[in-house]
Amino acid sequence: MIAIETAASKGWSYLWLESDSMLVVLAFSSAKIVPWALRNRWDNCVTLHSNMNFYVSHIYREGNHCADKLANIGLSLHGLTWWNHIPPELQGDFIRNRLDMPYFRFS
Known part of the structure; x- marks a missing residue:
């Protein structure tokens, strides 16, 4: 909801929302x-x-490592944070994503 509200407040007319939560995606077709x-x-x-x-x-968590890493960064933040540039701790992941390089999660 914050993403939609922020996009509207900035006057953006194009928005693509990717979520690793299928429930969020389904909510757009049924508000129930x-x-x-x-x-x-x-x-x-x-x-x-x-x-x-x-x-x-919908995108699987493994399919968008940048979003997954941002979510983890967000856990340590207090309040809403807005970046106008890619955070330094995300630079390498962003470049790998832009180059369509795979990311493998090992446990």
Whole structure:
């Protein structure tokens, strides 16, 4: 929801939202699965994205290592953080992603 609200506030008319949560992707086709405590804000976001060229898709966590790493970075942050440039700890992953190089997760 923050992504849609931020895009609308910046006047962006194109937004592609990729999520590793299939539940989030399904919520765009059926608001019934959105918890009632979030429903009003969700409805506002649906209205906002209806004025954009908006696309939502599912991607497995392994398919987007940059997003996975950003989520992990976000766990250590307090409050909303906005970067105008790629964070230094993400540079190598971003370049590997842009070059279509695979990323393998080993445990």
